[in-house]
Amino acid sequence: MPTLTPTRKRILMGIVWLIPIACVVWWATKQEAPRFPSDAGGIVALVGALGLYVVATLMRAERWDRILRRADVDCRRADVYALTPIGYMGNNVLPARGGELLRTFLLGSRAPGSTKRTILGTILAERVLDAVALGVILVVLASNLLGELPAPNMTVVLAGVAVLLLLIVAAAVALLKFRERLLFVLASLKPMAQPTRQLLSGHGIALLVLSLAVWCVEASVYIAVGRAVGIELGLQDGLAVVAFTNAAALIPAAPGYIGTYDAAVIFAVNAVTNAPRSAVLSYLILLRFVLFVPITIVGFVLLVVRYGGLSRVKAAREAAQAEQRAEHEAAAAAAAATRVESHADTAASTA
Missing domain, CATH: 1.20.5 (Single alpha-helices involved in coiled-coils or other helix-helix interfaces)
Incomplete structure (x- = not known):
């Protein structure tokens, strides 16, 4: 079997990522024309949504800074706050959440004495906090959305259980056969696990409360965007939608979570409202604008101005x-x- 060159791999990966984008564009062309806010109330609500997302981003930067301090990573607060939008920019334009690696490499170059694995471990701790917070919101507030999900096909469930058992057996065999190598790998990954282990403390509980507050502010963004297009969402509805859509964003997808995120937004909004399809499409487009466009532009500008662009990342x-x-x-x-x-x-x- 011929080996793919790096150029061909990039081309193939680009084609793979373009498929869901093309599907979303095709789907959008089959929907009713969206209507965007033109009155003063709608525009004010949209501006308010942008301001709330700025607040949520600053809260995330502060949370990361506290995790870094706890992990004894010597870094400047200004770098933490600048690298947060850069990371989101990278997640929006690069596959496989490439923004997390951008943050790791760039902060590692400015934090002497700290390993890249420790810094990546602090980002992993962030994701753990987000997962727990979203899980709490889903269980407590989004049970109505979970009830809307179709009943699972038993054949698919049994196949999944069989695959899981095979993976467990394969892992056990690998553990016995490559025990020394696995122990070496686990030892090398220990710095990554340390920041997450530190969450099992009062400090971790405080960060979890902060994470819940972050998602409440982001739910306010979803509510404000809904008001801009005439979709009324209460706080519980906003929390349910934000929890469900961001949980769906954990599924591997194209840059910007094209496809999975869009389907989750449409499903969640239809589950909690009776909004017409054109309004839901308008909501999706405006929500994507608020959550993805400004932070991507700001992140790119910071990457170029403060960190020297992609050449610095490569170095x-x-x-x-x-x-x-x-x-x-x-x-x-x-x-x-x-x-x-x-x-x-x-x-x-x-x-």
Whole structure:
């Protein structure tokens, strides 16, 4: 089987990401024409939604800063606040949540004495807090949405259980066969797990409360955008929609969560309101504008002005890869020395 060159891989990946985008565009052309706000009340509501999203973004930056301080990452608060929109910009335009790696590489280049894995671990801690907060909201407030979901097909459920059991067996076999290598990998990942483990404390409870507050503010964004297009959402409805749509965004999708996010928004709004289809489409388009366009522009400007653009990211990534290779070589040399010493001890005891 011929090996794909890096250029062909990028082309293939681009085609894969374009498929859901094309599907969404095709779907939109089959809907009624959207109507956007033209009266003063609608425009004020839209401006208010933008302001609320700025507040939510600043709260997220403050939460990340506190996680970094707790993990003893020596960094400037200005970098934390600047890299937060850069990370969201990267998630919006790059596949596989590439913005998280952007934050890791750029902060790592400005935080001497802190490893990239520790910084990535703080971002993982953020995602854990978001997942727990969204889970709480879904269970407590979004049960009406969960009730709207179709009953699962038993054949699919049984197939999923079978696949899960096979994965468990394969993991057990791999654990027995490659025990030493797995232990080495787990040891190398330990710095990433440390920030998340620190959440099991009063500090973690405080951050969870802050995370719930962040999602309440973001729910207000959803409510304000709804008011701009004539869709009335209460606080419970806004929380239910924001929790369901962001949980759906965890599913791998194209940059900007094209496809999965859009389907989740439409499903959630239809579940809590009786809005006409044209209003729901207007809501989706305006919501995407508020949540994706300004922060992407701000993130790109900060990336270029403050951090030197993509060339700086590439240099930081290469430095991180060189650092990782050096760590692997040192660990391999230490393991080899341990094996030699063990064999010498065995030979001495035998003699």
